[in-house]
Amino acid sequence: MSRIGNKKISIDNKIKLEIKGNNLNVSGTKGNLNLDIPNNINVSFSDTEISVSVNDKKDKKQKELHGLMRSLINNMVTGVSVGFEKSLTLQGIGYKVQQKGKNLIFSLGYSHPVNFDCPDSVEFEVINPTEFKVKSIDKQKLGQVCAEIKSLRKRDAYKGKGIHFVGDQIKKKPGKTVKK
16 A cells, blocks of 8 residues: 555645546635546545545555555645745846746847746746746646746756756856866
8 A cells, every 4th residue: 555645635625626537626716626537546535635545455556546646636735725836046147037928038148038938827926037936736737837947048067057946956066177
């Protein structure tokens, strides 16, 4: 049995759950999310908690899906009630970000500004020209958008320039040394 899968997910009264066939719909104050549940996973819920179980406790594939489905459902419940956010920062001379409508415009040392379109269910908030937040109710989509933004300008290993998360440790390579 999966230790993570055995944990029950506590929910408050603002969250509504609905199962139609193999589709779980979770709705809350921030929005709603859907998840397709495999046939061998059982989801049951009451007013205060959700539990996830499997049909065959000895099948390795079902044990793997047990913990995964519990984590995905927990992320959905957290997303529709509280939401997720990540802070990113730009490091480098002349690196800036601006918000134009819902989209972001980056100045990253290229000869042209880089436009980044805002996907559905994602919001941007520019704190200052070198720092911004990405917010979403879907944790997977939030991580994907942050990875796409970080790939606009990869981090330089020698100077530390680029886009990275706030609080990340920046490991710089030492420069070449001269023999004497």
